[in-house]
Amino acid sequence: xHNGCHFFLGNLLNQHRVKAGRRRNRALLAIFTxxxxxxxxxxxxxxxxxxxxxxxxxxxxIFLFLISPLSHGAGLPVTSSREEAIRYIEEIKNLERSxxxxxxxxxxxxxxxKLNVTDPLSIYPGNSTNFCGYGALSYLFLQDDPLGYAxxxxxxxQDGKAVFHQVxxxxxxxxxxxxGQLRFKGTLDIRPAEQMLFMTLAGHYKGYLNFFNRxxxxxxxNTFWASCNLAKFNRMVRQLLxxxxxxxxxxxxxxxxxxxxxYIRKRLETGIVVLxxxxxxxxxxxxxxxxxxxxxxxxxxxxxxxxxxxxxxxYWDYGRxxxxxxxxxxFKRIVFGVTHCTKKxxxxx
Numbered sequence: 001x002h003n004g005c006h007f008f009l010g011n012l013l014n015q016h017r018v019k020a021g022r023r024r025n026r027a028l029l030a031i032f033t034x035x036x037x038x039x040x041x042x043x044x045x046x047x048x049x050x051x052x053x054x055x056x057x058x059x060x061x062i063f064l065f066l067i068s069p070l071s072h073g074a075g076l077p078v079t080s081s082r083e084e085a086i087r088y089i090e091e092i093k094n095l096e097r098s099x100x101x102x103x104x105x106x107x108x109x110x111x112x113x114k115l116n117v118t119d120p121l122s123i124y125p126g127n128s129t130n131f132c133g134y135g136a137l138s139y140l141f142l143q144d145d146p147l148g149y150a151x152x153x154x155x156x157x158q159d160g161k162a163v164f165h166q167v168x169x170x171x172x173x174x175x176x177x178x179x180g181q182l183r184f185k186g187t188l189d190i191r192p193a194e195q196m197l198f199m200t201l202a203g204h205y206k207g208y209l210n211f212f213n214r215x216x217x218x219x220x221x222n223t224f225w226a227s228c229n230l231a232k233f234n235r236m237v238r239q240l241l242x243x244x245x246x247x248x249x250x251x252x253x254x255x256x257x258x259x260x261x262x263y264i265r266k267r268l269e270t271g272i273v274v275l276x277x278x279x280x281x282x283x284x285x286x287x288x289x290x291x292x293x294x295x296x297x298x299x300x301x302x303x304x305x306x307x308x309x310x311x312x313x314x315y316w317d318y319g320r321x322x323x324x325x326x327x328x329x330x331f332k333r334i335v336f337g338v339t340h341c342t343k344k345x346x347x348x349x
Contacts (some may be wrong), residue, residue, distance in 0.1 A: 036252060076271060076343050080147035085117045088150050100160030104192040106123035109157055113194035124319035125198065126188030129221045132317070133228025134198040135272060135299040137236050140341070143272075144241060153193055156200060167239050171200040174216045184223060187319065194218045198226075207232035230276050230337040233298060237274075237341060244344060249276065249337035251295060260332055261306045267340040273301040275315065276337030295336035 095106040116123060120142035125135030141149045149162070157160040161170040171179075179199050180192040188194060202225065203216055209227040216225055229234075234245045248263075249255035257263045267273050279297035300316040311331045313324045326334075 007131065036306060049066060076144070078143070079145035082117060082146050085146035085150045086114065088147055089114050089117065092154070095154075095157075098157050098160070100176050101157060101179055101192075101196060102177065104157065105180075106157075108190075109153075109193050109196075112151060112191050113127065113153055116142060116193065117150060120146075121316065121321070122187075122319050123194065124187045124191065125194075126185035126221070127181065129182075129185055129188070129198075130197040130223070130226035130228065131188075131202070131221065132296075133233045133236075133298050134201045135194075135202070135318070136300060136316075137233070137240065138194070138197060139300060140237065140272060140274075141242060153197060157193075165240060165242060167204075169200050169204050171203050172216060174218075175199045175203050178216065178218060185221075201236065202226040202228075205232055205236055228298070230295070230339070232336070233276070234339055237339070241341070242344060243272075243341040245339060245341055247337060247339045249335070251276075251336065254332065254336050257336055257338075260312055260335060260338075261304050264301060264304050267338070268301065268304070271340055271342035274337075274339040274341065275299050275301050275335055276339070277334045278336065 032321060034086060089110060092110060095110060097106050098104065105342050116138070117323070120139055123135050123139045123142070125131035138149070152162055152164045153177065156169060156171075160176065161168070163169070179196040182195050183189055199216070199221065202221075205228075207229045209229050209232075213220065213223055213225040223347050230247065230249065231249050231251075234247050237243050248257060256321065263277075264273055275298070276295045277297050277299060278295050299322075301313065302316065302321070303312075303314040305312045306328070311326055311328055313326070313331070315322055315324070
């Protein structure tokens with residue numbers, strides 16, 4: 001009886017150790033996943049601990065899936081390589097401080113520029129700003145033509161203006177004074193090159209959302225001055241990246257496509273797909289009681305699958321990849337625009 005009791009207690013202790021080890025492994029992997037991306041704020045890091053609910057095998061699958069590099073539009077040919085851009089930046093030995101951008105130090109500018117070229121995934125439009133459209137454009141820019149991106153930003157920094165694909169960018173003096181001084185925007189606070197480009201694009205490109213606020217004043221990165229509607233985003237992609245662009249949907253009307261996931265999956269086979277979504281519905285907050293049915297955010301779709309009446313979407317936004325699972329009805333509810341981008345030699349139908 002005494003030996004049997006010891007055997008029983010020993011088994012219980014072993015089971016407890018095994019379960020504790022599994023919980024520890026899950027916790028360690030969740031913490032590692034949360035800390036991998038420096039762009040995540042504290043709220044998003046806490047979300048990562050939801051991973052503790054998953055079995056370890058499932059967690060490892062999701063982790064490996066999310067850290068895999070994003071593909072460039074079904075293997076589309078690129079205009080320039082990352083190596084060319086890095087070599088160009090490293091050849092800049094003595095970049096003098098720009099009189100045009102008084103609050104951007106040349107060392108921080110080059111550091112930010114090199115980071116964006118080597119890690120396009122890290123592009124971050126900032127907390128509480130309306131820069132998401134310019135962030136999505138920058139991500140596409142860096143995927144296709146990192147050398148062109150680097151040369152454009154260096155010219156803009158040195159001369160206070162730049163010309164790229166016949167687009168003349170000449171930011172206002174107010175924008176030049178503000179760039180490098182944005183605060184409380186998360187990682188964007190220490191990304192002066194991104195601040196410079198986002199604000200320059202916001203000042204240059206105008207849509208109907210910018211009609212009543214066309215001149216920058218401090219704080220306008222959070223207002224309609226910086227807003228980007230679907231037509232404006234498509235225009236920027238056509239002019240700066242020289243892509244063929246075909247778009248379905250609108251700012252106030254969802255695309256009338258019967259099989260929306262199938263439509264997106266087919267377009268991903270031939271090019272890049274940008275989704276214009278209602279991000280307020282995706283990221284619910286308990287204290288928000290009214291959800292406006294309008295789009296608010298641009299994301300770059302990478303993969304979409306449907307299985308057992310469940311859609312799994314992988315996309316880039318805000319300095320990271322996100323995996324989102326939802327019902328087909330919910331997916332149709334959040335998607336307002338689908339933009340398909342291809343190189344000039346390909347068909348964007």
